[in-house]
Amino acid sequence: MAQRLVVIGGGAAGMSAASAARRVDPEREIVVLEATGHAAYGLCGIPYYLAGLVERAEALYSYPPSYFRQRRRIDLRLHAEAVELDPERRELRYREGGQDRRLAYGDLVVAAGGAPVQPALPGVTDARVVTVRTLEDAVALRALLDEGRLRTAVVVGAGYVGLEMAEALHARGVRMTVVEAAAQVMPNLDEPVAALVADEVRRHGVDLRLGVPFEGVRRDGDALVALVDGAALPADLVVLAMGVRPAADVATLAGARTGPAGALLVDEEMCTTLPSVYAAGDCIAPQHLVLGRPAYLPLGPAGNKTGRVAGTVVAGGTARFRGVVGTAVVKVFNLAVARTGLTLTEARQALGAEPVATDAVGRSCAKYYPGSEPVTVRLVHEPGGRLLGAQFVSRGEVAKRVDVVATALQAGFDVADLLHLDLSYAPPYAPVYEPVLLAAQAAIAPSAVPA
C-alpha cells in the first residue's frame, strides 16, 4: 500500500504524470483522482469546440478514460475530489459519490490545475454568470449556444482566454461586449503591441471597453444585467475570464511552500517542500529562465512536460524540467499574437539593467507571393546586449517564428547573435530577411536596417 502512487488531477499534467510513471514502472498501483467528469483533454481546445469548429467534446480527449484504465492500467476515478492531505501519515481524504473517503499513498503528485479567478461581487453566483475552465463548463455552454438562446454576452477580462471566448461567441453570432479593468488588452504584451490586438477585436464588431471596472450583475425581472463602470449592460450571458489561480489548496493547507500567485514551488524534479509530494502543471510556479526566479505562467506545454517529469521521477526514472521562458501564442480573430521572454514592461519591472525595445515590420513571405502579410515584431533587449524577449503580431505565421526567439533565449543569446541565424527562405513561406533579423539589425545599428 505504501507504494501506491496517487495523482490529484486528471488534466494534461496529471495524466502525463500517471502515464510517465506507468512507462517507467509497469507494476505500480496508480490512482488518479479527477474532480470533474472528464480527464486528459486539451483545455485550450475549448474555444474551438464552442465555436463549432470541433464537433464533439470527446474530440478534445488525448485518449478516452477507457484507454488509460485498460491499456495503461491507471485507476482513473472521475468525480473524485481531493479534500485534505496528511503528509505525515501519507494519506489523502477525498470525496467520491457523495462520500468522504481516504486513500494512503507512497507518493503523491498534485496536478490539480488552475481555477478561474472568481471576484467577490454581487450576483456572480447567478446561473448565467459562467466561467469556462472545464470541459463540463464548455459542454453546458455549448448546449445553450446550440439552442440559439444566447444573443448577447458580456465577457469580463481581455486576457487571452477572454479574447478566445469573445472570438468563439462571435463565431456563433452572439453580440458582445468585452470589458477589461486594465487600460489595454492582454496585459502580457507591451501596450503598442496590445493596441494592434484591440484594433482587430473591434474590427469584428466587438464592443471592447478598456480601463473600466466590472461591478457585478443583477437581475432585472428575468433579464440579466451586467454592471460595468456605473452602466447597466443587458446580456443573456456573462463570461468571467479574469485569470487563473493555482488550485493548490490541498497542498498549501498541508504546508507546502508557495511562490508567485500562491503557486507551489518545486525543484527541477518537481518535488514540493512536502516529503513524497510532487507537483506539476497549472498549480506550480516553475523557474523562469530569463527572470532567474519562479513565475506563474499556467500554459499547456509546461503542464504536460512537468507532469511527465514528475511521473518519471516518482517512478524511479531520470528527468528534469529546467524551466520556461514564457512562450505563448494565441489566435485573436484573424491575428496570430505571440510572445516569449519578457515584455519591455516586465523587463523594466524585473531587471536591474535598463532594457529597450526595438520594433520592426517585416513580411510573412516574399512580398510578391500571394497572401504575403506584414509581421510586426518587437525585440526586448539590453542596449546592444542580452536578448530578453520578443512579441509578434501578424495575419501570417508567427507561432513558429516566436519559437526561434524562445530557442535563442534558452541559449542565452545576445541580440547581435540573432543576426547570424541561418533561417529558412522560400518565397511561399518566408522573406529573404526574416522579420526577426530586421528587428535585430535595427537593434544593433538603427541606421543600417535594409529598406
Added chain:
Amino acid sequence: MAQRLVVIGGGAAGMSAASAARRVDPEREIVVLEATGHAAYGLCGIPYYLAGLVERAEALYSYPPSYFRQRRRIDLRLHAEAVELDPERRELRYREGGQDRRLAYGDLVVAAGGAPVQPALPGVTDARVVTVRTLEDAVALRALLDEGRLRTAVVVGAGYVGLEMAEALHARGVRMTVVEAAAQVMPNLDEPVAALVADEVRRHGVDLRLGVPFEGVRRDGDALVALVDGAALPADLVVLAMGVRPAADVATLAGARTGPAGALLVDEEMCTTLPSVYAAGDCIAPQHLVLGRPAYLPLGPAGNKTGRVAGTVVAGGTARFRGVVGTAVVKVFNLAVARTGLTLTEARQALGAEPVATDAVGRSCAKYYPGSEPVTVRLVHEPGGRLLGAQFVSRGEVAKRVDVVATALQAGFDVADLLHLDLSYAPPYAPVYEPVLLAAQAAIAPSAVPA
C-alpha cells in the same frame, strides 16, 4: 579614381553590397556591372512567376533600377559583363554595348552569382533546351507558356530547382517527365525523407524517373526528342536543372583561392585571397558551422547577408558573417520540405563520430483542429549527444519549424537540450508537443516517446 568601388553582379548579393556601402559611405563612387538586363530581383521567385502566381516579372524586383540609380546614387550598368580582372593594376575589363571597356577600382566585390551546370551532351544548345537561372530566361519561357505552345516537357534534374520548375510547368498544364541520374530526388535529403517528396511529385501525375541518365537531345524533323537512358522522349521543351556552379571565373583566373565546387574562399569579412577583392553570394563557399569547414550552398539569405557584409566592410564599416548551417526550405506541390545542418548521409561522410538519425511524426497543430496535418521530422545527432541536423516534411508549416533547429545548431545544442525548449502552443498553430520535441524525446529515450 582609386577609391571607386566596383561590384560585379547586380543580383541580391551585389546590390546588397552596393547598398550597404552607400549606407556607410554617402560619397563614394559605386559602379555595379550586371551582365543581364535585370538587377536586384528575387531569383527564387521565378517558379511562381512562371506558374502565373506572380503576374509581372518586375514584381520580383526588390527595387527597380531607377531606385538604385537615383535614390542610392549607384551607377548600375545593365548588360555589362566582367571579362578579366587585373588585381595588380586594380583594373577590370568588361563588355558593354558590344565594346570592350576598362574600369579602375579601389575595391572590388565579386558577386557574380551562380551559373547553371551545362552538360557536354549532344543537342543541348538547341533553342528549346533551356536553363532558368535569370529573369531573362524566365521572361522568355513565360512568353512560350502564355502562348500555349508547350504541352510536354522534360525536366532534367530533381533537385529543388528541378522540382520547383516541375510544379510551375504543371500549374500551366504542361505534361511532364522529370529525369534524375541519382536514385532519389533532392540529394540534400536523406533517402527516406526524399521518398516522401517523390511520392508527392508522382501523385500530381508527373512521370518521375530516378536513377536514369540524361543523354542529350536530338531533333526529329521539327520535333524535339530527349534521350533518357536509351529511350527517346518527345517534348516541346527540355529544362536543364542540373545544379549551379559558382560564376567565379573572373576572380579565379586572376588567382583567387577557391574551395568546394570551385567557389571563392573568403574570411568573415568577405575578403578573398586577392588584395582589395571581396566576394559574396552564390560564388563563394562560406564557413559551414556544423561541418567546421567551407561549403558551397548557394542560397538567398546567405547571398543577401554576405553581400551586405562585403559592402559594409569595403566602405569602412564593421560587419562579420560567421557562416551557415545549411538551412533551406522548398515547396514541392502541396508539401513543404525543410532541412538544416547535416543529413545522416552528409554527417556520415563528413564527421568522425558515428551519427544516427531519429524519426518521429507529429502534428502541425492540435489533432482536433481543422487542417491539422502530420509533420515528419528526422533529427540527425551523435548518439545521446551533439545535434547535427534536421529534416521536416509536411503539408502544414515546417519553414519556421526548421528554424528552431537552425537556431539550436547555431547555439551548439545537444539533442537533449531540445527537450527543454519552451515552444509556443495554441490549437490552431501547434500541438502541445511540437514534432521536434517528440523526435528529441525519442532520440534520448526511445521507449519514452509519448504515445
